[in-house]
Amino acid sequence: MQNLTTIGFIGAGNMAYAIISGLINNGFCADNIKISDKNESLLSLRKQEFNLEVFTDNIELAAHCDVIILAVKPQVLSSVCHQLKDSLKANTLIISIAAGVRAHDIDRWLGGNAAIVRTMPNTPALLNQGVTGMFANECVSDTQKELAISILDSVGQSLWVSTEKMLDAVTALSGSGPAYFFLMIESMTNAGIALGLDEQTAQTLSIQTALGASMMADTSNHSPKELRANVTSPNGTTQAAIESFQDQNFEMVVAHAMRAAFDRSSELASELGDSD
Ligand SMILES: NC(=O)c1ccc[n+]([C@@H]2O[C@H](COP(=O)([O-])OP(=O)(O)OC[C@H]3O[C@@H](n4cnc5c(N)ncnc54)[C@H](OP(=O)(O)O)[C@@H]3O)[C@@H](O)[C@H]2O)c1
Structure with a gap:
C-alpha cells in the first residue's frame, strides 16, 4: 500500500483498533494514520498503543486525510457526515464500515458526488480473520478501489460485490x-x-x-x-x-x-x- 496516503479514522472503537493494528502489522506507517473520537480517554489509549496523531475534532482530522474511514455506530453516521460536508479535501475516499447505511444516503449527507466505498466486515476482523464485502459507488476510481482493498485486506480477506443490494446478502451470510x-x-x-x-x-x-x-x-x-x-x-x-x-x-x-x-x-x- 502507498505509504504516502494519509488515512483518518472517525471513531476509535473496536473496529478502528482492529484495522489500525492490521495496517501497522502490514507495514503501513503510523505517521500516516490519524484518528478522531469524542472520547478523549480512548484517544489517549490509542495514542499510547500506536503512537499516532489523534483529534477530538472530526473536521480537523478530515483536513489532513486522503481516506476517511467512518468507524462510528450507524446511528451517529448521519450527524458525522453532516459535520464533514464542507470540510473534505478534493478526491477524498470515504470508506464506511457502518452496518446497514447505504452509500447514497452517506453521499446525500456529505453533499453529493463523494467517492464512497461501503463495506460489510465481520467480527473475526478483530483477530485478522475477517471477511469483508465491499461496494463502490460510481465516483470511486480504480486506484481508490485498490486502496480500499488493501486497507480491508489488512484484517482478513475482502471482495467486491457488483450491486449495493448484494451487501444485504453479505450481511446475511458473513456479517451475521x-x-x-x-x-x-x-x-x-x-x-x-x-x-x-x-x-x-x-x-x-x-x-x-x-x-x-x-x-x-x-x-x-x-x-x-x-x-x-x-x-x-x-x-x-x-x-x-x-x-x-x-x-x-x-x-x-x-x-x-x-x-x-x-x-x-x-x-x-x-x-x-x-x-x-
Ligand atoms: N464490531 C464489529 O464486529 C463490527 C462488524 C461489522 C461492522 N461494524 C461496524 O463498525 C462500526 C464501528 O463499530 P465498533 O464496534 O468499532 O464501535 P465502537 O467500539 O462503539 O466505536 C465507535 C466509537 O465512535 C465514537 N463516536 C461516537 N460518536 C462520535 C462522533 N460524533 N465523532 C467521533 N467519534 C464518535 C464512540 O464514542 P462513544 O462510545 O463515547 O459514543 C466510540 O468510541 C459500526 O458502525 C459497526 O456497525 C462493527
Missing part, C-alpha cells in the same frame, strides 16, 4: 454468520453434555472441531460437499447424524434464517437512511 457458528458450537456442546460429557470437555471438543473443519475446508482442494462425503462412511455414525439433520430439513432451516437476516438488513437500511 459468526453468530450462526457460535450457535452450532453452543448446540453441539449442549448435545455433548446430554450424552454424558462434562461441560468443559464438550466445549473444547466443539470449538476445536469447528476450527479444524474450517481449516480443512479452507486448505483442501475438495469442496465442502466432497469433504463431507469423504468423512461419511456408509452405515457409519456420521451418516446416522447427517440423515437426522436432513430429515429435519437442515438446508431449509439455514436458508430461512439467512432470508430473515437479508430482509432485516434491507429494512434497517431504510430506517437508517430516512434521517436527513
Whole structure:
C-alpha cells in the first residue's frame, strides 16, 4: 500500500483498533494514520498503543486525510457526515464500515458526488480473520478501489460485490454468520453434555472441531460437499447424524434464517437512511 496516503479514522472503537493494528502489522506507517473520537480517554489509549496523531475534532482530522474511514455506530453516521460536508479535501475516499447505511444516503449527507466505498466486515476482523464485502459507488476510481482493498485486506480477506443490494446478502451470510457458528458450537456442546460429557470437555471438543473443519475446508482442494462425503462412511455414525439433520430439513432451516437476516438488513437500511 502507498505509504504516502494519509488515512483518518472517525471513531476509535473496536473496529478502528482492529484495522489500525492490521495496517501497522502490514507495514503501513503510523505517521500516516490519524484518528478522531469524542472520547478523549480512548484517544489517549490509542495514542499510547500506536503512537499516532489523534483529534477530538472530526473536521480537523478530515483536513489532513486522503481516506476517511467512518468507524462510528450507524446511528451517529448521519450527524458525522453532516459535520464533514464542507470540510473534505478534493478526491477524498470515504470508506464506511457502518452496518446497514447505504452509500447514497452517506453521499446525500456529505453533499453529493463523494467517492464512497461501503463495506460489510465481520467480527473475526478483530483477530485478522475477517471477511469483508465491499461496494463502490460510481465516483470511486480504480486506484481508490485498490486502496480500499488493501486497507480491508489488512484484517482478513475482502471482495467486491457488483450491486449495493448484494451487501444485504453479505450481511446475511458473513456479517451475521459468526453468530450462526457460535450457535452450532453452543448446540453441539449442549448435545455433548446430554450424552454424558462434562461441560468443559464438550466445549473444547466443539470449538476445536469447528476450527479444524474450517481449516480443512479452507486448505483442501475438495469442496465442502466432497469433504463431507469423504468423512461419511456408509452405515457409519456420521451418516446416522447427517440423515437426522436432513430429515429435519437442515438446508431449509439455514436458508430461512439467512432470508430473515437479508430482509432485516434491507429494512434497517431504510430506517437508517430516512434521517436527513
Ligand atoms: N464490531 C464489529 O464486529 C463490527 C462488524 C461489522 C461492522 N461494524 C461496524 O463498525 C462500526 C464501528 O463499530 P465498533 O464496534 O468499532 O464501535 P465502537 O467500539 O462503539 O466505536 C465507535 C466509537 O465512535 C465514537 N463516536 C461516537 N460518536 C462520535 C462522533 N460524533 N465523532 C467521533 N467519534 C464518535 C464512540 O464514542 P462513544 O462510545 O463515547 O459514543 C466510540 O468510541 C459500526 O458502525 C459497526 O456497525 C462493527
